[in-house]
Amino acid sequence: MRVTTGDQAGAQAVSAAEGDWGQPGRPEKPAPDGGPARARNLGLVLALISAFAFGGSGVAAKPLISAGLEPLQVTWLRVAGAALVMLPVTWRHRRLLLRRPALLLGFGLLAVAGVQACYFAALSRIPVGVALLIEYLAPALVLGWVRFVQRKPVTRAAAVGVVLAVGGLACVVEVWSGLSFDPVGLVLALGAACCQVGYFVLSDHGSDGEDAADPLGVIAYGLLIGAVLLTVVARPWEMDWAVLGGSTDMAGTRVPAVLLLGWIVLIATVLAYLTGILSVRRLSPQVAGVVACLEAVIATVLAWVLLDEHLTAPQIVGGAVVLAGAFIAQSATPKGDGAEGADGSAAGGSPVDAPTPDRTSYR
Template sequence: MSAPVSEERREGARPAAPQRGAVLKAGGFVALGSSALQVSSVIAAGLFAALGPFETSGLRLLIAAALLLIVFRPRLRGRSRADWFGIVGYGVAMAAMNACLYAAIDRIPLGIAVTLDFLGPCVVALAAARHVREALCALGAFAGVLLISLGPGGYFDPLGYAFALGGAVFFGLYTVMASRVGKADGGLGDLALSVGVAAVLTLPVSLPHLASVTAPQWGLLAVSAVLGVAFTFTMDTLAGRVADARVVGTWFALDPVLGSLAGLLFMGQALTWSAGAGIVLVAASGALLVWVAGRRTPSLSPDGAVH
């Protein structure tokens, strides 16, 4: 969750720099969550041929929702309309983001799909930009995308890019809703309800496959759900508790780098020099953009995100 607004900030003064210990601790939580997320994606990708990317995403959310609802047992009564708006909106963004990302991973390398997905938080931060330097950061991120797709041996699959950019749109919405839900009193209980909403929305694709999934496939789906949803969401929430949204949002730039490493190590997806340079450029530019823009609008940065 976002840090409380200080008297200095209310008076328009420059906000104090975050403590180094909190920054490093938040980075550790985000790194653990992002690493688990990438491993989860690798496991899930191995099921695409048998189940399909949309079906795998839905089944994974179904398992994660059951686990989180049992563990946190969120209350249903006593919530305002605004609370439910945040919970449902968060779940909608989560379901669409996961489905688009998995469909992209089915067509383009993991590192590139995750990099394009990271453009969502960048655009959200850019929407709050007020200075030229923030616009330059955005241009740097988009230049990185061009390096990935148009450089020597560029990885451009039109449908894969379309799914990845669709995922970025919903990741942008996710960052806004994550901030809203993260500030609510329900905590991880609200998160569990949002995952439940995402699971319900994906039932049309997951339900028809329940009877045909084999025991080994259920095992892989369970591991992917625990790592990529339950564990990652918990790590992101802990990061949001020890540092403000600007810090956490900046650390999410680890996703493209760790996604590329996971694709290389576990899926044999070697990247060209131009794609590697583009991923680094997107991650660095996006991190700087979220950091600078978040100094004035921390609520627009991811503070409890998941990929």
């Protein structure tokens, strides 16, 4: 199973957890004309587009929050807008609602509403890059769940990755200066990571076998369910809609608020999810993991340029260590696919039943 931190979790983790295109036993989609190399190149381009689109979500959302909208209201606008665009997909996969209601509810509640609400609330208090880097603790948290709750062994390399991720995070938040960032913002960012872990554990227990679901359908229904849930808590009828008719400040430049909202809905959500799904089948886990980590880099650079959110040298180094640790943690955990012996154990005695972080990303 694939764990992603940041927004790409929706596209990548769902595709991995639910079956590639929702049809168990269906042979792989043939590579486009030009062979595997062209397919990989296309997959890389799509993954880069997805990472860039996801990475820009926080940068576009923060000015709207600064202009007077509540983080929950911006989250609702994003999810409801994307759900509206994806309505034709929900109709196409309407049987999915009856076949896998628990999975769809879990995705809508945790991976959509939970992650995005916590993330947007966090970035209203702390820098975008810091909030996203904290979410990269998700692979470490999954491994902690496997080791201490499920009491299953993990590899030494995975443990090293966890230590690196935690140590890098200490540099990002500058613990030596007494946590200079808003503690509530840090807790909210950690809450986003925990919501990701909750969804991945849930999907690991219900996504395999003959009842595998189409990932595009899961995302479409997840957005719809998330929009309904967020409507209750965000209370959009109390929102100051006039904010969307004005302009917001981005590092001294006035930008139409509706343009930022359009980016969040169409680019950072719909396009990002679709390109993420299309890229999954064309890339190896190693390449995909590196590309997914670029989301945090892109978000940090965009926040630096567009929002004047500068990170210190120790924070930049710590961020690199977090990404390295997250990548090691998710790539070092052994897969059980095709490696089990007759007794259900891996050929080398490695754990095979743990949720396997394969990739890092989600916002």
